[in-house]
Amino acid sequence: MAFFKCVNMLIIIFIFFLCATPIFSDSSSTNSKDHLAIPKLLELAKEPQVFDWMVDIRRKIHENPEVGYEEFETSKLIRTKLDELGVPYKHPVVVTGVIGYIGTGLPPFVALRAEMDALLMQELVEWEHKSKVPGKMHGCGHDAHVAMLLGAAKILKEHEKELQGTIVLVFQPAEEGGAGAKKILDAGALENVSAIFGLHVGPNIPLGEVASRSGPMLAGGGFFKAVIRGKGGHAANPQHAIDPILAASNVIVSLQHIVSREADPLETQVVTVGNIQGGGAVNVIPDSVTIGGTFRAFLRESLTQLRHRIEQVIIGQAAVHRCNATVSFLDDKIPSVPPTINNDSLHDYFQSVAGSLLGIDKVKGHHLLMGSEDFAFYQEAMPGYVFIVGMEDVSVERLRSWHSPYFKVNEDVFPYGAALHISLATRYLAKLNQEVPAEDGKYHDEL
Ligand SMILES: *[C@@H]1O[C@H](CO)[C@@H](O)[C@H](O)[C@H]1NC(C)=O
Ligand SMILES: *[C@@H]1O[C@H](CO)[C@@H](O)[C@H](O)[C@H]1NC(C)=O
Numbered sequence: 001m002a003f004f005k006c007v008n009m010l011i012i013i014f015i016f017f018l019c020a021t022p023i024f025s026d027s028s029s030t031n032s033k034d035h036l037a038i039p040k041l042l043e044l045a046k047e048p049q050v051f052d053w054m055v056d057i058r059r060k061i062h063e064n065p066e067v068g069y070e071e072f073e074t075s076k077l078i079r080t081k082l083d084e085l086g087v088p089y090k091h092p093v094v095v096t097g098v099i100g101y102i103g104t105g106l107p108p109f110v111a112l113r114a115e116m117d118a119l120l121m122q123e124l125v126e127w128e129h130k131s132k133v134p135g136k137m138h139g140c141g142h143d144a145h146v147a148m149l150l151g152a153a154k155i156l157k158e159h160e161k162e163l164q165g166t167i168v169l170v171f172q173p174a175e176e177g178g179a180g181a182k183k184i185l186d187a188g189a190l191e192n193v194s195a196i197f198g199l200h201v202g203p204n205i206p207l208g209e210v211a212s213r214s215g216p217m218l219a220g221g222g223f224f225k226a227v228i229r230g231k232g233g234h235a236a237n238p239q240h241a242i243d244p245i246l247a248a249s250n251v252i253v254s255l256q257h258i259v260s261r262e263a264d265p266l267e268t269q270v271v272t273v274g275n276i277q278g279g280g281a282v283n284v285i286p287d288s289v290t291i292g293g294t295f296r297a298f299l300r301e302s303l304t305q306l307r308h309r310i311e312q313v314i315i316g317q318a319a320v321h322r323c324n325a326t327v328s329f330l331d332d333k334i335p336s337v338p339p340t341i342n343n344d345s346l347h348d349y350f351q352s353v354a355g356s357l358l359g360i361d362k363v364k365g366h367h368l369l370m371g372s373e374d375f376a377f378y379q380e381a382m383p384g385y386v387f388i389v390g391m392e393d394v395s396v397e398r399l400r401s402w403h404s405p406y407f408k409v410n411e412d413v414f415p416y417g418a419a420l421h422i423s424l425a426t427r428y429l430a431k432l433n434q435e436v437p438a439e440d441g442k443y444h445d446e447l
C-alpha cells in the first residue's frame, strides 16, 4: 500500500511539474530548461486523461462512419468535445465542418486540419468497435485524425495563456473526392491564416517515425467521361453504319500516346481509361460508346495540359472515324484536385520541430505518391505542409494499406499525432511573433 501511495505521489508531482513548465518553448533557445520542453509534450499526450480520451473518441467515430458532407454525428461529437473543453468554434462551415479557436483570438493565425469523412466500403476487420454501418468504413484513418486533433486541442486549451496568437482547428468534411478543403476556403473560413499543417496516419511507416518531402508529395488529378456517337446498324453491313466501337478503340489507344509521346519522360504523369460501355449484341453496331478515366500529374501546368489534350484527342480521334464526341471533366461530381506541394521553408521548419520531438533519425523522407489529397487546395491559398505519421509496429502486426477493407489504426500513434500538431502550431506562432517587424507594433501590443 505504502509503495503505491509513494508512486501516486510521485506521479502527482510529475504531472504538476509537467503542467507548471511551459511546454511550447522553442528548443532553439539557449535555455537548457526550455530545451527539454518538447519531448515532455509527448509524455503529456500519453497521459491516460489525454490518450484514453482520444481512443474513446476515435472508436465512437469508427463505429459510425459517415461519408463526405454527411458527417453529422461526427460533427456533433466534435462540437460536444469542444464544448467540454471550452473551445469556441464556428459551425456549420460547409454543411458539417467545425472550425475551433484556441489562443488570443488575435493574429497571427496558424491552422491544423483533420478530415471527418469515411469511405463507401465494407469493413472486414473483426473487432469490438467495427463499423456498425454496412458498406461504410473509416478505411483511411480520418477517425484517428479527428481524435488526434481533439487531443491536441485538450492540451492546448490547458496552456492557452502561453499561446502567442490563435490556433485554428479545422475539422473539414469530404476529403475523399468531395473537395471539402476547397469549400472551406471558398467559405472564407481560413482568411488571415499564415500557415496550415496536416497529418495523415501511415500504415507502412514505423510507429514513432514521420515521413514527408519538400515540394510535390502527392499527385493532382482529375476525371473525364466521353460519349462517342456514331450511327447504329447491322454488324454485317458496316457501310450503312458509323461504328463508335472502332472510334472508341482508337481514342483509347491515342490517349495512351499523350503521356508516352508528349510528356517529359523525367516527369511522372498517368492517363488511365477505367471505364468503357457500349454495345449489347455481337451482331449489332451500337449508336454510341461511353468511356471514362482519370489523369494524374505532379505539376499544375501538366494537369492543365493533360486536360486540354484529353479533350482534343477524344474529339479529334472520334472525328477521324466520322463520330461526334462530347467530353466532360465531371467538375461537379468528382472535382479535380491540384498536386499536393509542400512549402520548402515549412519543410525545414517541420524537420526541426519533428526532429526535436522524436529525434532527427525518426524524421524520414517519403517517395512521391500517385494518389491525391485535398489538402492541396489549402496549399494553393497559403503556405501548407502535410506529412505522414507512422503507426506500424511490426512486433505486433503488419498493417494493411489505406482504403483496404482490412485497414487498421494502431492507436498508439495518437500521442505522436497530438504532440506534433501542438508543437508545429505553437512554435510557428512563436516564430511568426519573432518575425513581426518593429513598425507593425499594433499586433505586438495586442499580444
Ligand atoms: C481577416 O482580416 C481582415 C482585416 O483585418 C478582417 O477584416 C477580416 O474580418 C478577417 N477575416 C477573418 C475570417 O477573420
Ligand atoms: C455530328 O454532328 C454534326 C453536326 O451537328 C451532325 O451533322 C452529324 O450528323 C453528327 N454525326 C454523328 C455521327 O452523330
Ligand SMILES: *[C@@H]1O[C@H](CO)[C@@H](O)[C@H](O)[C@H]1NC(C)=O
Residues within 6 Å of the ligand: 343, 344, 345, 346, 383
Ligand atoms: C513558403 O512559405 C513561406 C512562408 O513560410 C513563403 O514566404 C514562401 O513564399 C512559400 N514558398 C512558396 C514556394 O510558396
Ligand SMILES: [Zn+2]
Residues within 6 Å of the ligand: 139, 140, 176, 402, 403
Ligand atoms: Zn483516403
Ligand SMILES: [Zn+2]
Residues within 6 Å of the ligand: 140, 141, 142, 175, 200
Ligand atoms: Zn485520407
